[in-house]
Amino acid sequence: MPILEVQNIVKRFGTAEVLKGVSFSLEQGDSLAIIGSSGSGKTTLLRCLNFLEQANEGRIIVRGETLFDASDHILYNDQSIRRKRLHFGLVFQAFHLFPQYTALKNITLARELMAREQADFKQNKKEILEGIQQRGLNLLDQVGLADKRDFYPHQLSGGQQQRVAIARALAMNPDILCFDEPTSALDPELTDEVLRVIRGLAEKNTTMVIVTHEMHFARRVADKVLFMDEGTVVEYGTPEAVFDHPSSERTRRFLERYSEDA
Amino acid sequence: MGFWNVTLRLLEGFQNTCLIFALTLVLALPLGLAVAFGSMSRLAPLRYLTKTFVWIIRGVPLMLQIFIIYFVPRIVFQISFIPRFSSVIVAFTINYACYFSEIYRGGIENISRSQFEAGQVLGMTKSQIFFRVILLQVVKRILAPMSNEIITLVKDTALARVIVVAEIIKVAYEFAATDALIWPLFYTGVFYLAFVGILTLLFGYFEKKLDYFRA
Numbered sequence: 480m481p482i483l484e485v486q487n488i489v490k491r492f493g494t495a496e497v498l499k500g501v502s503f504s505l506e507q508g509d510s511l512a513i514i515g516s517s518g519s520g521k522t523t524l525l526r527c528l529n530f531l532e533q534a535n536e537g538r539i540i541v542r543g544e545t546l547f548d549a550s551d552h553i554l555y556n557d558q559s560i561r562r563k564r565l566h567f568g569l570v571f572q573a574f575h576l577f578p579q580y581t582a583l584k585n586i587t588l589a590r591e592l593m594a595r596e597q598a599d600f601k602q603n604k605k606e607i608l609e610g611i612q613q614r615g616l617n618l619l620d621q622v623g624l625a626d627k628r629d630f631y632p633h634q635l636s637g638g639q640q641q642r643v644a645i646a647r648a649l650a651m652n653p654d655i656l657c658f659d660e661p662t663s664a665l666d667p668e669l670t671d672e673v674l675r676v677i678r679g680l681a682e683k684n685t686t687m688v689i690v691t692h693e694m695h696f697a698r699r700v701a702d703k704v705l706f707m708d709e710g711t712v713v714e715y716g717t718p719e720a721v722f723d724h725p726s727s728e729r730t731r732r733f734l735e736r737y738s739e740d741a
Numbered sequence: 742m743g744f745w746n747v748t749l750r751l752l753e754g755f756q757n758t759c760l761i762f763a764l765t766l767v768l769a770l771p772l773g774l775a776v777a778f779g780s781m782s783r784l785a786p787l788r789y790l791t792k793t794f795v796w797i798i799r800g801v802p803l804m805l806q807i808f809i810i811y812f813v814p815r816i817v818f819q820i821s822f823i824p825r826f827s828s829v830i831v832a833f834t835i836n837y838a839c840y841f842s843e844i845y846r847g848g849i850e851n852i853s854r855s856q857f858e859a860g861q862v863l864g865m866t867k868s869q870i871f872f873r874v875i876l877l878q879v880v881k882r883i884l885a886p887m888s889n890e891i892i893t894l895v896k897d898t899a900l901a902r903v904i905v906v907a908e909i910i911k912v913a914y915e916f917a918a919t920d921a922l923i924w925p926l927f928y929t930g931v932f933y934l935a936f937v938g939i940l941t942l943l944f945g946y947f948e949k950k951l952d953y954f955r956a
Contacts, residue, residue, distance in 0.1 A: 529862050557867065565864045575859035579877045579954045588873065589863035633955040651863055 480543055482507040482686055483655055488537035489549075490523055497523045498534070499710040505655070505703065508684035512697035512718075515707035516733060521690040524707070525657045528688070529569045530560050541566045541654055568653030572660045574644045576632040582643045583628040586650045587615040593651075618646035622676050638669030642676055649680075656680070658689040674700075694737050698722050706730050747916065747925045754912030755932050757826075761898040761908065762936075765833040766891065772834060773841025780846055798839040804900050807832040811904045829901045833894075840890055848883040849875065852956070878956040888944040892937050 481504040490498040498520045505511050513521050526532040528539060530547070533555065539547040546563045547555070576585050590611045594600055600607060619625050622642035624635075632640055641661055648656055658677065662670040674696050680687060681700045691697055697704055697718065704721040706714040706729075714721050714730045725731050779791035798806070811828040814820045852875050860870035902911035913929045916922040 531858055531861065561861075561864050561866065564862060567862070569862040571855065571859065573855065575853075575855045577856070577859070577874050578956050579881075589860070589865055592865060592869050592873065631954050647863070 481505055482542055483688075484538075484540040485524075485528070486538040486540070488524065488527055488534045488539070490520075490527055490532060490534050497710050498527070500537070501707070501710070501712055502537075503705055503712060503715055505686065505688070507686055509702040510681045510685070510687040510689060510700060511703045511705060512701035513688065513690045513705045513707060514692070514694065514697060514733075515713075519707040520710040521707055522659055525569065525659050525688065525690055528655075528657060529567045530555075530564045531569075565651055566654045568648035568651055568656040570641070570644050570648050570656070570658045570661050573664045574632075574637070574640045576640055576644055576647070578632050581629050581631055582624060582635065583612075583615050583619060585632070585643055586618055586647045587611050589647075590614070590650050615646075615650060618649055619643075621649075621679075622646045623672070636669060637665045638672045641665065641673045645673075645676055645680075655686045655688060658687065658691070660690050660692065662691070662693060692737075694722075694734070706733065708733070747922070747928065750912055750916075751909055751925060751929060751932065754907055754909035757901070757906060758895075758898045758908045758932075759936075761829060761833060761901055761906075762895055764830050765837055765894060765898075768830070768834040769837035769841055772838035774845055776838050776842035777845035777849065780842060781849065795839045795842060798836055799843075803832065803836050803897060804903055806836055807900060807903055825904050825906050828904060829906050833897070837890070837894060841887070844883050844886045844890065845879070847886075848879040851882060852878050877951070881951045881954075881956045884944065884948055884951065888940070891944075892940060895936055895940065896933060 483505040485504065486502050488498050488501045489496065501520070501524055503511070513524070515521050523532060527534045534547065534549055536549045537547075538545055538549070546566060576582075577588065580588060591608060594607050594611060597607065616625065616628065619628055622645055624639060624642055624646075627635060627639060627643075632643070635643065641664075645661075661677065662673050665673065670693070674693065677687070677689065678696075678700050681702075689697070689701065699718075701718055704714075704716065704718050705712055706721060706725075706727075708729050713727050714725055721730065722734065725734065776791060776795065779787055780795060782788045782791070807829060810832045811823055811825065814823055856874055856878065857870055860874050865873070898908055899910045901908045902914070905911070909929050909932055910926070913925040916925040
């Protein structure tokens with residue numbers, strides 16, 4: 480059973496149809512790179528997965544559980560969306576760390592707030608918070624920033640901020656971690672440190688959906704590559720299939736443009 | 742009338758000045774936030790109603806509002822006794838809540854939507870996001886315009902005398918009227934300056950306190 484099934488997602492903004500029936504599925508532990516030119520709907524797709532936008536049509540199924548189905552008109556209230564959202568994590572292009580909290584607190588805050596809803600929070604408050612703290616420190620260590628635990632976001636470089644943001648998303652133990660062009664806001668010399676962290680996650684079989692313009696990275700790290708154009712999936716397959724033997728003319732033209740740039 | 746006697750009498754008036762200031766602040770700061778949420782509401786009727794209300798309150802002189810709140814209940818509802826001091830507090834609170842609301846709104850709308858979304862994708866509730874993520878950033882951003890408005894409030898309290906509430910200028914004015922002493926009136930300036938001086942230091946302190954992060 481695939482961990483994620485996306486079926487026929489359609490998203491309209493007013494009269495503009497940004498996603499025109501996007502479907503794909505993803506196996507546990509796989510990382511999927513979504514490529515395509517700006518405006519092809521990649522970011523909107525990620526936002527639909529994370530319930531920041533609500534798709535007009537289609538279904539989202541995680542581990543066999545239908546999280547979203549546009550055709551059944553149950554009202555998706557804040558509380559239920561909040562729970563469903565936790566299946567996914569999202570790392571933003573521009574990090575969006577909380578500026579008033581230290582690197583460590585950025586990672587632990589949401590977990591701490593969540594822990595208050597546990598029935599045994601009052602009795603075991605100290606242990607629970609210590610556990611969250613420890614997990615935060617481990618995550619900081621994992622992204623190579625153990626020595627920056629007490630730094631505020633503005634004291635960190637863009638690459639370091641993005642690594643904290645990745646740790647922050649991981650802290651919620653999402654089933655599927657999404658990245659929205661995680662290196663596009665970074666200076667070229669800072670992209671490597673972020674890509675290295677993501678590659679490390681791939682090696683640990685973290686299920687990921689990565690919207691990216693880094694073609695070399697997609698080819699080396701991703702298990703599957705999906706090429707989107709004008710709101711549709713044009714090509715979906717292994718990196719070898721998509722990069723070396725694209726079946727569609729549109730994919731070929733897109734890849735040529737990128738290899739010229741590189 | 743000696744200097745100390747005048748000082749003591751003025752201090753009595755200044756007590757009222759401070760009381761109007763403090764009560765207005767305590768009431769208008771939270772009320773302003775409620776008005777701000779009203780003017781940002783997704784419900785169009787509520788939004789327009791709030792905006793119209795803010796327009797009226799900010800468009801009419803505070804002095805006139807004090808008169809209206811003090812006199813209209815007597816005339817329209819035949820209520821014989823309206824306490825002067827309470828009327829002043831009500832008028833000031835409504836007036837300042839509207840000014841504060843616009844400052845809040847600017848501060849909240851300027852915190853990029855992305856901070857809100859960053860909280861959402863981590864499974865935080867709306868109120869958690871507001872109180873744990875957004876609020877302090879808003880406070881930091883609105884500190885300067887807020888301090889401006891609050892300093893204006895110190896001096897606006899002098900308007901209370903239009904319905905014979907004995908704030909410091911009213912008291913000083915009586916010296917001129919009954920004892921032909923004009924200097925107490927000028928002397929009141931020292932009290933205002935001292936008060937605003939303390940507030941300025943206080944705001945400077947808060948600004949420094951919030952210096953540890955960039956919003």
